[in-house]
Amino acid sequence: MGRYMFKRIGQAVVVLLLVSIFAYLLTYMIPGDPVYAMLGGDITQEQYDIAYEAMHLDQPIVLRYFHWLMNFVTGNWGDSYRYSQPVAALLGARLPVTMYLGIWSIIISTIIGIILGVLCGTHRGKLLDSILITCANFGAVMPAFWLAVLGMYIFALKLGILPTHGFVLPTENLAESVRTTVLPLIALSVGSIGGTTRQMRSGMLDVIRQDYIRTARSKGLTERAVTWKHAFRNAVLPVVTLTGMSFRNIVAGAISIEQIFAIGGMGSLMINSILSKDVAVVQACIMLTAIVVTISNLVVDIAYGVIDPRIRVE
């Protein structure tokens, strides 16, 4: 297990370095002067010269990249010209909001999806299975923004029991936080509940046909014991992969939802920065997204090793 993890971490570092190269090159892919790309066009010659020096533009590109990388690693992510503040501070305020919503959405959709999937798998062909799988398919194809708008219309505008927009972290005001989180969370989760349910169902159906399930049944175990003690662990593996991949969608999913509910998170920040060519912010967003995804992949790999002993030996 130790060697297995060591290898995975090594691979993750390589991937992150590759991403950092592309993120860095972004500065030079934007048409025009890299200094203007970083600071915007509205600067004096003096500011230009300082920036020229600070960006080491007199040095070869490999060296410049290393300077940038070292700065990034040490937390010096540059300044956003649009918001006129350090990128680190900007993201420090935005990232927790997106992560808070995203992680809750993943937890909720994974747990509910697994339970519904197991129910479907063990009631194959029965009415319950048909109803649940129809709902799951419906959920999986319904766009999140549409759900968000629908939820807002019913619960905020018509019934008036939930706020239409805004977001409060639980550390500030728990009750208000829950009220503002409910609608975005539902909109974010329904799709992945549908996906997880379908994956878990097909996993269960696949495992239930295996020889070792027949062995378990031939021992005289109850069907409940067969399902949870023998089938579940084998069937849940594909769901772990799916959950790992949904981390990538945290930022992507947040983009529309944060716009609709006017939540100041990473998603809205990234869109605005891309549109206004705020390169420093975009670079940091790319890197942070890559780091989150890489870490979640690492966790998935480790979880795989824990669940399936065959993976540990390679």
Next chain:
Amino acid sequence: MDHYYEVSDLRVTFAGDSGRSVAVEDVSFYVEPGEVVCFVGESGSGKSVTQLAALQLLPVPPASIESGKVLLSGENLMQYKAQSATMRAIRGGEIGMIFQEPMTSLNPTKQIGLQITESAMLHLKLGRREAEEKAVDLLRQVGIPDPESRLRDYPHQFSGGMRQRIMIAIAMASDPKIIVADEPTTALDVTTQAQILELLTDLAKKNNIALILITHNLGIVARYAERIYVMYAGNVVESGGSMDIFARPHHPYTRGLIKAVPRLDLGEHRLIPIDGLPPSPGVRQPGCQFANRCPYAVDACRSKPSLDLIEGIHYCACHRKGEDFDLLESKDTEESHKTTEGLGEVLLSVKDLKVTYPIRKGLLNRKVGDLTILDGISFHIRRGETLGLVGESGCGKTTAARGILKLIEGTTGEVWLNGKEILSVPEKEFRPTRKNIQMIFQDPFSSLDPRVNVEDLVGEPLIIHHLVSGKEEYHQRVDELLRLVGLDPSLKDRVAHEFSGGQRQRVGIARALAADPDVIICDEPISALDVSIQAQIINLLEDLQEKMHLTYLFIAHDLAVVKHISHRVAVMYLGNIVEISDSEELYAHARHPYTKALLNAIPIPDPRVELEREHEMLRGEVPSVLMRPKGCCFAERCPFASEQCRQQKPVLQFDEKGHGTACWQIRQECGK
């Protein structure tokens, strides 16, 4: 008469596309404690379904138990629901099961200790500590070394044979009165098969357990069974004592089955296959199900025969009498002798063929060494000859075939075909010669393209190698080839899945013949087929050889089959040929300890012969190629191994009869 466990008039149907099909039709049987009872039959005969249905282990739906009683100590189990507490206490508690596939029958994500204790805790109400003690004891009994420390291991850390031992431990964990073993050794090698079956029957005798053994292998039946039920198309067609049935088989199917299997202890004889196709589930005819394949069928066979008493406990379901068949069958079995005299020149010659795989490690997959799969084998085949290459899984026999065909990287040595060295020839130049060496594959289900019709499957080599000049000749040649292998040319527009296994193998043979090759390599060509069909294919290969003067390299794990079909036989172990000689000579005067052990492990389908044979068991398992012994590849398991054997690799030493043996001890007489 009350029996301990008795099933009567069990009828099981399955829901299918075309209505319900009968899988088990009014089957009755019984077992007593301490008895070994065998159910024998081909695939689709309903032998497994009968047992699963009796334990209510079949998925309902699509299966449905229409009628029948299952009595355990006089109590009818059919009154309980499949999931009821009583039924669960009996299933796994009173009656344990062992399944065919040890590789997939254990849960890969659970420690084997847990899988064994689970049953003991459930049925014997033991605590975890006591259950673990019991598991350790059971593992010791089934021959797992160092059981305390292996309790926490997972199934993938054990070999196939070891997993089947664990399966036995699981079945034994609840102290059952009956064990149902469904083809427990079909997926295992012969020497492992012998170990497992000895173990299983020993344990059953010791604990007074009734053992129900389901198998298609008549040898196993002859060696272990006390009573036999022969099943065909969902019916028991014959039942009785093992001795009686083998000595005086009544039912034409039983008689056919016994004659269709090649036997190690008999000289050259032609197999007599059962004509026609095995029954396909769902297709039933009125009357006797065997009538359409039966050479003795009469008008009366249109009504269903009842299972009638013949004598003692011997029952048979046939309208005619066994004695009638004795008169009908010609007494003189065709004696055919395979002599190596009169064979042509050497056609294929292999010298020091080696195959190695690179071992790669680390982040960058650097090559750190070589893994030797084939450790330098040499042999030659003359025109018109069949050389059998026999050995257990992993011995390198298939690798040898692929090496000869230049289909794998890392092959060194020399392969001479028709006087030309082919291994060193670049693929581009070799391609026109490729037609001279063809292959028949093991799995007739996956080795034929499912989307191409039979005409094109068979005819493809004709086009690739420009062997026909026009459409007309192409069609003619394909028809000719199909007729040659016993297929009706009018079927040539069909695709592979419309044929049965045996027919598909015929297509494979026709395809190999199309290129008019010098040598045909047959890689386990019959191991995926049913017993009655195996004989058909063996006979076809023999007939074609005679007619067309073909040369075969016949690769198989079944010594009896290899002996039957080959002029000469080479025995392989761990990438080496350990013994090679004329086939009769090899079986009569085997010298290498491994060959002897292999011969010993194969049960002969005749209980009288089996009774007199010594069942000496080869210890241990085939080592991994990763841990190849330094000296003789067999040294670790050989009872006669000396220091020399462990240090130096022996080479084949030939005597004047051309009988070669690679063993240091041979000159000093190893055993008798």
